[in-house]
Amino acid sequence: xxxxxxxxxxxxxxxxxxxxxxxxxxxxxxxxxxxxxxxxxxxxxxxxxxxxxxxxxxxxxxxxxxxxxxxxxxxxxxxxxxxxxxxxxxxxxxxxxxxxxxxxxxxxxxxxxxxxxxxxxxxxxxxxxxxxxxxxxxxxxxxxxxxxxxxxxxxxxxxxxxxxxxxxxxxxxxxxxxxxxxxxxxxxxxxxxxxxxxxxxxxxxxxxxxxxxxxxxxxx
Numbered sequence: 381x382x383x384x385x386x387x388x389x390x391x392x393x394x395x396x397x398x399x400x401x402x403x404x405x406x407x408x409x410x411x412x413x414x415x416x417x418x419x420x421x422x423x424x425x426x427x428x429x430x431x432x433x434x435x436x437x438x439x440x441x442x443x444x445x446x447x448x449x450x451x452x453x454x455x456x457x458x459x460x461x462x463x464x465x466x467x468x469x470x471x472x473x474x475x476x477x478x479x480x481x482x483x484x485x486x487x488x489x490x491x492x493x494x495x496x497x498x499x500x501x502x503x504x505x506x507x508x509x510x511x512x513x514x515x516x517x518x519x520x521x522x523x524x525x526x527x528x529x530x531x532x533x534x535x536x537x538x539x540x541x542x543x544x545x546x547x548x549x550x551x552x553x554x555x556x557x558x559x560x561x562x563x564x565x566x567x568x569x570x571x572x573x574x575x576x577x578x579x580x581x582x583x584x585x586x587x588x589x590x591x592x593x594x595x596x597x598x599x600x
Contacts, residue, residue, distance in 0.1 A: 383430050386433045386437060387422055387426055389437060390421075390437050391418055394421055394440070398451045399411055400452070401451050419570065423565035424562050432543045435540040436536065436540050438537075439539075456473070456531075457534045458527050458530075462527060484545055485533045485534055485541070489526055489530050489533065491552050492529055492558060493526050495558055495559040496510075496559045497513055499559040505583050506575070509582075511525040566578075
């Protein structure tokens with residue numbers, strides 16, 4: 381598969397898994413909105429290098445082969461931060477994460493949180509449509525960008541997490557901002573000529589009716 385085909389294949393795998401996630405409050409509306417889901421996930425994966433996409437694709441295929449839903453795991457791991465008491469009751473259902481893996485995830489997340497804060501300072505209207513940034517804002521009904529990211533990274537295989545971590549470090553050394561790359565992809569996929577054009581449109585028209593992160597209403 382070329383990169384575009386690989387991105388499409390991963391999004392399809394994720395959507396099929398997302399469709400099967402059982403929410404405590406019943407099926408979420410975002411589980412019926414493939415178009416928004418597709419834009420949000422493609423925005424992320426189009427920014428990834430091909431070797432990382434290939435590794436994550438293998439993660440997903442292998443998880444499916446053993447009847448394990450990585451998206452269910454992702455949301456479950458977020459509960460450690462948003463509803464820790466409820467997480468205690470389900471944590472034994474998930475694979476054990478070593479302290480080393482958790483430390484790597486925390487280091488990666490800190491870099492990405494800083495990128496998102498930098499992005500938000502320059503593009504407040506675009507950032508205003510996304511999640512709150514720091515885990516300190518978590519509640520049972522609000523999952524921050526930081527917590528969402530950690531939940532996702534903890535589902536990666538050691539191979540994929542190693543590739544991802546090395547890539548993040550390289551981007552950071554080069555002064556690149558992944559949050560900006562992803563949000564630029566989002567703007568382009570929604571038909572704007574550039575990130576700046578999307579930001580200006582939001583400033584002129586307000587944020588109502590513009591895209592929202594596909595899982596925003598899915599907090600548990």
